[in-house]
Amino acid sequence: MGSTTDSQLRIVIVGGGIGGLTAAIALRGPNRHITVLERSRMLHEVGALISLQPNASKLVTQWGLDPFLAGARPLADRGFRLFDKTGKVVTEVPLHTERFGSDRVLYHRQDLHAGLREAAVSTSLPGSPVIIRTAAGVVACDAERGIVTLANGEQVQGDLVVGADGIKSVVRSAVLGDEDAAKHVPIPTGLSAYRVLMPLSLLEAVPDLPLSVSTWEPAITSMVVGGDRRVIMGPGRGGELYGMVALVPDPPVDNDKRAEEEDNSWVRPGSKAELQAAYEGFPQWLLDIFGTAPDADIGLWQLRDLDPLPRWSRGRTIIIGDAAHAMLPTQGQGASQSMEDAEALAAFLADYTESKPSEEQLLAALQKVWEARYERVSLIQAYSRQQAKPATDAGSNKVTLNPGEFLAYNCDYNGAVDWLARQKKSKA
Numbered sequence: 001m002g003s004t005t006d007s008q009l010r011i012v013i014v015g016g017g018i019g020g021l022t023a024a025i026a027l028r029g030p031n032r033h034i035t036v037l038e039r040s041r042m043l044h045e046v047g048a049l050i051s052l053q054p055n056a057s058k059l060v061t062q063w064g065l066d067p068f069l070a071g072a073r074p075l076a077d078r079g080f081r082l083f084d085k086t087g088k089v090v091t092e093v094p095l096h097t098e099r100f101g102s103d104r105v106l107y108h109r110q111d112l113h114a115g116l117r118e119a120a121v122s123t124s125l126p127g128s129p130v131i132i133r134t135a136a137g138v139v140a141c142d143a144e145r146g147i148v149t150l151a152n153g154e155q156v157q158g159d160l161v162v163g164a165d166g167i168k169s170v171v172r173s174a175v176l177g178d179e180d181a182a183k184h185v186p187i188p189t190g191l192s193a194y195r196v197l198m199p200l201s202l203l204e205a206v207p208d209l210p211l212s213v214s215t216w217e218p219a220i221t222s223m224v225v226g227g228d229r230r231v232i233m234g235p236g237r238g239g240e241l242y243g244m245v246a247l248v249p250d251p252p253v254d255n256d257k258r259a260e261e262e263d264n265s266w267v268r269p270g271s272k273a274e275l276q277a278a279y280e281g282f283p284q285w286l287l288d289i290f291g292t293a294p295d296a297d298i299g300l301w302q303l304r305d306l307d308p309l310p311r312w313s314r315g316r317t318i319i320i321g322d323a324a325h326a327m328l329p330t331q332g333q334g335a336s337q338s339m340e341d342a343e344a345l346a347a348f349l350a351d352y353t354e355s356k357p358s359e360e361q362l363l364a365a366l367q368k369v370w371e372a373r374y375e376r377v378s379l380i381q382a383y384s385r386q387q388a389k390p391a392t393d394a395g396s397n398k399v400t401l402n403p404g405e406f407l408a409y410n411c412d413y414n415g416a417v418d419w420l421a422r423q424k425k426s427k428a
């Protein structure tokens with residue numbers, strides 16, 4: 001681990017996912033010593049597509065990350081096209097750069113993660129490169145003092161600890177304390193998601209496929225909805241890949257397997273036959289797309305989220321991303337919100353580059369992050385639950401889901417300082 005000096009702000013980030021890596025990048029600057037502690041070996045980011053919404057892709061550019069992500073062949077999404085269960089187009093929501101100052105951008109998760117990792121350790125961004133330690137799982141945290149303990153017993157101390165350790169966060173428990181931690185556990189939402197990733201070229205074999213589904217220039221996100229089922233799908237990696245997320249009610253779990261699922265990551269391999277059965281009665285071309293997917297590339301995620309927490313920080317420690325506000329993926333805002341958290345942390349600590357903040361100044365900065373972020377993120381969590389409701393009227397095929405409903409609130413965003421000012425003005 002690189003040596004530190006007394007004048008440096010030592011930042012320890014637990015978790016090297018999108019939240020942790022972007023926090024590390026955003027916080028880089030003079031007199032900062034940043035370490036990311038990641039439990040895994042960082043070899044197995046999920047094989048699925050992910051969209052960054054305009055509120056987050058704006059940050060990609062602001063942080064100078066475009067060159068690091070160019071190899072990921074990001075695709076700018078030009079809108080949503082909604083099909084009903086009969087295969088008829090019922091709504092279109094166009095997206096264009098001018099609307100929110102940036103695009104909704106589609107990536108392969110592994111490419112996005114690799115680009116962020118490269119940026120974090122690069123010498124061409126401000127400040128010193130971030131130190132990333134893999135196979136460094138944190139098992140305990142003294143939030144007040146900013147000390148984390150690794151599985152091998154080693155202790156790492158920071159002036160600031162950022163818990164970006166995902167929905168099953170260890171740091172969250174330390175921040176909340178035992179009583180609140182027991183009350184705020186991830187909640188099964190009753191929904192699961194099949195994730196499918198395949199070469200886009202496989203779609204050529206699907207008869208009667210609407211042209212807009214298979215083209216990637218321009219890239220369009222297609223949604224096929226009916227009752228409590230919906231599929232969100234589109235191209236990725238410069239048109240090489242095609243990704244799908246298909247929501248279904250939680251499949252029943254055998255009682256003898258329940259404990260095992262609790263311990264595991266709530267993920268299991270999905271089967272093509274199960275997926276096709278869940279979408280019986282949907283357009284044949286949709287079932288045919290499922291049919292062309294290689295079995296090995298189908299996974300089933302049980303979806304859980306969190307209720308808004310009573311606090312995100314204690315002493316020198318703050319939680320961000322899914323650790324603080326895991327949400328349903330129905331608006332594709334989870335990772336984007338973790339990036340907003342990263343921006344907020346950096347913005348409220350921006351004054352402390354010549355010398356490090358006193359404890360009082362640090363706590364005041366963490367309080368500002370809460371003030372700027374809590375109401376917004378809690379609302380986006382609630383909107384994500386609302387967007388998960390059945391997409392059609394009960395008993396009819398009339399589509400009530402509007403994928404554009406919360407777009408303006410979610411995407412019209414220019415950083416935490418601006419948001420706090422807008423909030424104060426609107427409440428004055």
Ligand SMILES: Cc1cc2nc3c(=O)[nH]c(=O)nc-3n(C[C@H](O)[C@H](O)[C@H](O)COP(=O)(O)OP(=O)(O)OC[C@H]3O[C@@H](n4cnc5c(N)ncnc54)[C@H](O)[C@@H]3O)c2cc1C
Nearest residue numbers: 015017018019039051138165166321322329332334335336
């Ligand atoms: C089906 C599905 C589709 C989605 N689609 C989108 C989308 O299109 N757009 C979007 O913005 N979001 C989407 N999301 C949500 C998004 O994936 C998450 O919100 C986002 O990945 C959260 O990032 P994070 O860094 O907070 O947590 P994570 O990605 O969970 O990262 C946490 C990291 O911490 C590490 N870690 C965990 N515990 C420890 C420990 N004790 N010590 C050290 N390291 C630890 C983990 O190994 C991991 O690397 C989707 C989610 C799902 C389930």
